Amino acid sequence: MTRATSRPLGGLLLLGASIAFVWAAVGLAASSRLEAQLVRSDPDAAAANARLLYFAAARGAGVFKAECASCHGADGKGNTARGVPDLTDADWLYGSGKVRDIEKVAYYGIRAHNPRNWNLAVMPGFARPVPSASEQLAPLSPGDIAAVTAFLQSRGGQPAGLAAAEAGRRIFAGKGGCYDCHANDAKGDPAIGAPNLVDKIWLYGDGSRQAIFDSIAYGRQGVCPARAGRLSALRLREVSLYVFALSHRSGPHPDKSPP
Secondary structure: OHHHHHHHHHHHHHHHHHHHHHHHHHHHHHHHHHHHHHHHOOHHHHHHOHHHHHHHHHHHHHHHHHHOHHHHOOOOOOEOOOOEOOOOOOOOOOOOOOHHHHHHHHHHOEOOOOOOOEOOOOEOOOOOOOOOOOOOOOOOOHHHHHHHHHHHHHHOOOOOOHHHHHHHHHHHHOOOOOHHHHOOOOOOEOOOOEOOOOOOOOOOOOOOHHHHHHHHHHOEOOOEOOOEOOEOHHHHHHHHHHHHHHOOOOOOOOOOOOO
């Protein structure tokens, strides 16, 4: 009796193992096809393909955790104390938030000593005797820096003395040379990574008078490492689409800039 019943049981186990193997093979083949499609596709077209986006973002989460979360946090919200940008709010410092822009940063970094990285926007330290190593800029006095701070606070809708804000506007548009990166309206230039200074979204600090003063006085030049050569093209595409997905959960961040 025992021998008679053991044979069908053994057959069922073998059949189950065979089915599991077949399904695993089918799943592997499907994953391989999606991987190939992902790497061959235009990065922004991949974001528009719901199946590819879901597939890539699910895998990119692990890449993000291993490569990016130590700075940007597990939730991608960054750290204003260290000048690490929030990747979830669709407010972009470099580019417009397209996958190709995100992927460029993933590949080549920011000020990462790579010839293809973004490295044009280096905030001078105007309280130093030599504010910039690459630009001919004169230092600003503490009073000048306080005036520019007042101007930026007034442009952002914060209380500021009218006389100080006007003095700061003249410095911003004149000897400070701030307009050259941040534009005359102080809304920045994402082509080089110069931040919008009037939208109430701050890379460093909380937008307080002291935080703005410190950025002008001591300069800012954060670094994002390049991952080209460290990660494969597939992994870079996956993590780029994951970051894209983080910032597209609730639509774009509203522009809070004054007209």
